[in-house]
Amino acid sequence: xxxxxxxxxxxxxxxxxxxxxxxxGEGEFISVVGPNGAGKTTLFKAxxxxxxxxxxxxxxxxxxxxxxxxAKRPHLGIAHVPEGRQLFPSLTVMENLEMGASTAAGQxxxxxxxxxxxxxxxILAERRNQLAGTLSGGxxxxxxxxxxxTSAPKLLMLDxxxxxLAPAMxxxxxxxxxxxxxxxxxxxxxxxxRVAEALEFADRGYVLEAGRIVxxxxxxxxxxxxxxxxxxxxx
Amino acid sequence: MMLQLEGxxxxxxxxxxxxxHYGLMCVGLSLIFGxxxxxxxxHGDFMMLGMYVAFHLFTLLGLQMVFGSAAGPFIAALLAxxxxxxxxxxxxxxxxxxxxxxxxxxxxxxxxxxQLILTLGLSLILQSGGQILFGSVPxxxxxxxxxxxWELELAGGDVVVFVNQARAVGxxxxxxxxxxxxxxxxxxxxGKSMRAAADNVQAALYMGLDVDRAHRIxxxxxxxxxxxxGGLLASSYPFTPYVGLEYVIIMYAGVVLGGxxxxxxxxxxxxxxxxxxxxxxxxxPTQLQNTAIFVVFLLVVFLRxxxxxxxxxxxx
Ligand SMILES: Nc1ncnc2c1ncn2[C@@H]1O[C@H](COP(=O)(O)OP(=O)(O)OP(=O)(O)O)[C@@H](O)[C@H]1O
Ligand SMILES: [Mg+2]
Numbered sequence: 001x002x003x004x005x006x007x008x009x010x011x012x013x014x015x016x017x018x019x020x021x022x023x024x025g026e027g028e029f030i031s032v033v034g035p036n037g038a039g040k041t042t043l044f045k046a047x048x049x050x051x052x053x054x055x056x057x058x059x060x061x062x063x064x065x066x067x068x069x070x071a072k073r074p075h076l077g078i079a080h081v082p083e084g085r086q087l088f089p090s091l092t093v094m095e096n097l098e099m100g101a102s103t104a105a106g107q108x109x110x111x112x113x114x115x116x117x118x119x120x121x122x123i124l125a126e127r128r129n130q131l132a133g134t135l136s137g138g139x140x141x142x143x144x145x146x147x148x149x150t151s152a153p154k155l156l157m158l159d160x161x162x163x164x165l166a167p168a169m170x171x172x173x174x175x176x177x178x179x180x181x182x183x184x185x186x187x188x189x190x191x192x193x194r195v196a197e198a199l200e201f202a203d204r205g206y207v208l209e210a211g212r213i214v215x216x217x218x219x220x221x222x223x224x225x226x227x228x229x230x231x232x233x234x235x
Numbered sequence: 236m237m238l239q240l241e242g243x244x245x246x247x248x249x250x251x252x253x254x255x256h257y258g259l260m261c262v263g264l265s266l267i268f269g270x271x272x273x274x275x276x277x278h279g280d281f282m283m284l285g286m287y288v289a290f291h292l293f294t295l296l297g298l299q300m301v302f303g304s305a306a307g308p309f310i311a312a313l314l315a316x317x318x319x320x321x322x323x324x325x326x327x328x329x330x331x332x333x334x335x336x337x338x339x340x341x342x343x344x345x346x347x348x349x350q351l352i353l354t355l356g357l358s359l360i361l362q363s364g365g366q367i368l369f370g371s372v373p374x375x376x377x378x379x380x381x382x383x384x385w386e387l388e389l390a391g392g393d394v395v396v397f398v399n400q401a402r403a404v405g406x407x408x409x410x411x412x413x414x415x416x417x418x419x420x421x422x423x424x425x426g427k428s429m430r431a432a433a434d435n436v437q438a439a440l441y442m443g444l445d446v447d448r449a450h451r452i453x454x455x456x457x458x459x460x461x462x463x464x465g466g467l468l469a470s471s472y473p474f475t476p477y478v479g480l481e482y483v484i485i486m487y488a489g490v491v492l493g494g495x496x497x498x499x500x501x502x503x504x505x506x507x508x509x510x511x512x513x514x515x516x517x518x519x520p521t522q523l524q525n526t527a528i529f530v531v532f533l534l535v536v537f538l539r540x541x542x543x544x545x546x547x548x549x550x551x
Contacts, residue, residue, distance in 0.1 A: 048441055074443030086438040088431045090496055098424070099431045099442045151442065 001026045001187055002047070002155060007056035009046045016042045018211040019056070024155065029181050029188045031198040033232060034208035040191040041083050043208070044159050048080040049073050061154065075103050077154030081161065083191075085144040089133025093124055093143055096132050100147035109152050116184075117146040120176050138169035145173070149180070156180075157189045162197075170194065174201065195232035199223060207232075241394045246513045248387075248396050254509020255406035256468050258502035260482060261489030262413050263461030265501035266420075266453050269490050270433045273335050273454070274347060276354040278461060278486060279479025280361035281319060285462020286376075286469045286478065287369050289315040293376050305379040309404060312376075312466025316412075316459040323458030327451045330357070335450060358479070365476030373473035380404065381470050405467035412463055413502045416456070420498050429453045461486070484525075488532045494542030503543065507531075 002024040010016040016039040024030045034040055045051035047058055049070035058065040060076055068076065079100075088096050097117065101110050118125045121142040127135060132143055141161055148156050158177070162170035174194075178201050181188050192198035199205045205222050207215040215225060222228050260282065267275050275281075292298050293311040302310050327335075334349035380400035387396040420426040432439040432449035439446045465474075465482075489508050493500030508528055515527035535543060 050437060050440065070440045071443050071445055074441065080441045082438065082441060086435055086441070088434040088438060090434055091427065091430055095427050095431075098427060099439070099444065102428070102443050147442070 001028075001061055002189065003057075003059040004043075004047070005057045005059075007043070007046060007053055007058060009042055009051050009053045009056075011042075011051070015054070016211050017046065017053075020208065020211070020213055021056075022206050022213060022216070024187060024189050027185045027187055028203045029190070029201060031190045031192060031202035031205040032208055033192055033195045033198050033205060035231075036193075038208045039211045040208055041159055044080060044082070044157055044191060047073075047157065048078060074151055074153075077103075077105070077152075079148035079151045079153035079156050081144050081148040081156065081158045083159040083163065085140045087132040087140055087143055087147070089131065091132055092129050093132055093135070094128045096143050096147050097124075097150045100150035101152070103151045103153075105152035106150055110150070113150050113152055117149050120180060121146055138165050138172070141165060141169075141173055142176075145176070149186075153186070155187045155189060157191075159191045160193060161190075162192065162194050171197075177201070195228075199228075240390075241396070242517055243514075244389070244394065244396045246517050247510065248398055249402075250510035250513035251506065252399065252402040252406045252509075253513060254506035255409040256402075256464050256505075257482075257485055257489060257509045258505030259409035259413055259464035259467070260461045260486050261493065261501040261505035261508075262416060262498055263457045263459070263464065264486040265490045265493065265496070265498055266429075266457035266460070268487065269493075269495045269497065269501060270430060271335065271450060271453055271457075272433065273331060274350045274354065275331075275457075276351065276483070277358035277361055277479075278354075278458075279481070279483030280358045280365070281323065281458045281479075282461045282465035282482060283365060283474065283476055283479040284322065284361060285315040285319045285458075286465040286474050287365065287476075288318050288462065289466035289469060290374055290376050292318075303379075304377075308376040308378040308381075308401075308470040309408060309467065312405075312463050312469070313408070315466045316463040318459075319462035320455040320459030322455075324451045324455035326357070326458075327454035328447075331454060332447060332450065362476055362479070369476055371475050371477075373475050375471075375473040376466070376469045378470045399471070401470045405470060408467060409464060412460060413499075416460060417499050417502075425449075425452070485528065488528060492532065492535055492543055497542070500542060507543070 004020060004022050007017050007020045008015060020043060032040055042051055046053050060078060063076060065073065088099060097114065101107055123139060124142055124146060127139060132140065135143065145161060161173050174197050177188065180186060190198055190202065199219050199222050202219065204218055206213050207228065215222065215228065223233065264278050267273050267278065289311040292314055293307055298311045299307045330353060334353055378401045383400050384397040385400060387398055389396065420430065428444050429449045429452060432444055432446045433453065436446055485508055489504035490501045492507060493504030511528055511531050512524050515524050519527060
């Protein structure tokens with residue numbers, strides 16, 4: 001579904017991604033882990049188009065994304081739940097979700113998607129008319145995920161959904177992601193610093209360090225790797 | 236005693252009617268300054284342009300003939316709205332967009348200097364351009380009802396309040412336009428995406444919203460709405476190409492009073508300024524009316540910086 005080949009990208013001349021290749025198949029749950037500044041967010045931005053690659057190719061469902069402007073990509077079925085949540089703070093929870101449903105598919109299946117999303121995150125139903133900027137961090141993250149889902153995406157990309165959350169809240173979010181993946185068979189690409197959880201729930205994982213993929217494989221393969229055990233799992 | 240009461244009621248009535256016009260102006264600016272967070276120095280000058288458009292629609296283009304000189308001025312003011320919407324839309328498309336929206340996405344602070352310089356320049360161009368094009372002799376768009384009044388008899392006829400008809404009609408139109416606009420911004424999908432695009436450009440792009448278009452419509456609406464307010468005022472007040480200067484400060488004060496980002500709040504802010512201005516005439520000489528506005532403005536900024544009706548949703 002998503003094929004990235006030898007991707008290079010950076011900011012104003014300083015390269016961040018130095019040739020990244022990865023692929024996400026339909027229905028897969030893929031995790032990308034790596035230290036601060038490895039380029040995980042940059043990778044996501046290249047996929048959704050706010051960072052322009054200097055070399056390499058990104059194909060989504062057979063379409064070369066280089067030809068597709070940023071604001072058109074969500075309409076292909078890519079939902080980006082960005083790092084730091086990036087809600088519309090002066091819009092209500094409900095209005096945030098409506099903005100998610102700006103795609104044709106999101107509009108068509110709005111009622112059904114909304115019902116499902118509120119099922120997964122019931123607190124949002126209670127807070128539907130509250131301004132998103134006044135919610136707690138965990139609730140804001142729920143809105144961010146829910147807003148991605150109401151676009152009825154084919155691929156859900158989540159950039160550190162646990163960032164800044166208390167452990168219990170982070171676990172809740174992870175549990176929901178697993179549930180969402182299981183119930184809807186949605187393709188998920190997750191970036192995380194909580195490596196243990198991210199690898200545990202994923203079908204496959206990639207380790208990104210200093211702009212390069214240094215390791216990839218299934219949970220079993222990665223967690224058997226000595227470097228991963230030492231650097232990320234603290235074993 | 237009755238005389239005093241009469242004076243107060245008269246001032247209140249004048250203040251509310253004029254304030255409704257101010258409120259409409261402020262609502263226009265609030266779309267641009269409050270929602271888009273663009274500092275538009277030229278807002279008053281766009282309004283001036285709207286007033287001249289209304290004036291020429293009325294005189295040259297025959298609205299006077301078609302609708303008569305009672306209703307004609309009001310229809311001219313309403314029509315100036317769409318004309319200036321287009322003007323604002325194009326200004327945003329080719330000029331303002333260079334210092335806002337997707338282009339600056341992340342450079343909030345740096346964007347503001349460029350906005351100041353660009354819109355200040357635009358303001359100067361509009362003023363001197365206006366003078367070349369329209370001359371500096373004051374004109375107005377008097378309606379047949381500009382100097383007629385309804386007499387309201389209160390307290391069994393002891394107190395009589397005069398309600399200027401042109402200003403009352405203008406105020407009603409202003410309230411109706413504000414109501415429509417508040418509904419549009421609050422309820423319609425386009426209105427919501429305008430607010431979303433102003434809140435967070437990058438997130439709006441991730442939702443697949445056409446951010447540039449949303450900004451163009453917001454800017455156009457802001458200018459168009461203020462132009463209608465200017466056109467309505469022109470039935471009572473003569474104006475020149477420099478009229479913008481008189482109102483631009485009132486508009487910013489109203490928007491801040493009402494709480495940045497609240498469309499309806501901006502209307503209340505403008506209304507309040509009208510009442511203060513006319514009310515202060517009871518106590519102060521005319522030259523000090525605007526001083527009264529600023530004293531109240533500074534007090535509010537000092538005591539309640541989020542505005543009288545401000546909500547405090549953090550913006551990033
Ligand atoms: N807007 C930007 N302009 C310039 N450099 C940037 C920008 N954003 C990120 N960088 C740099 O690019 C590198 C990679 O950043 P990126 O945000 O992709 O890392 P990350 O893996 O997501 O890290 P984190 O785990 O902290 O989120 C870092 O060195 C960072 O300083
Ligand atoms: Mg990151």
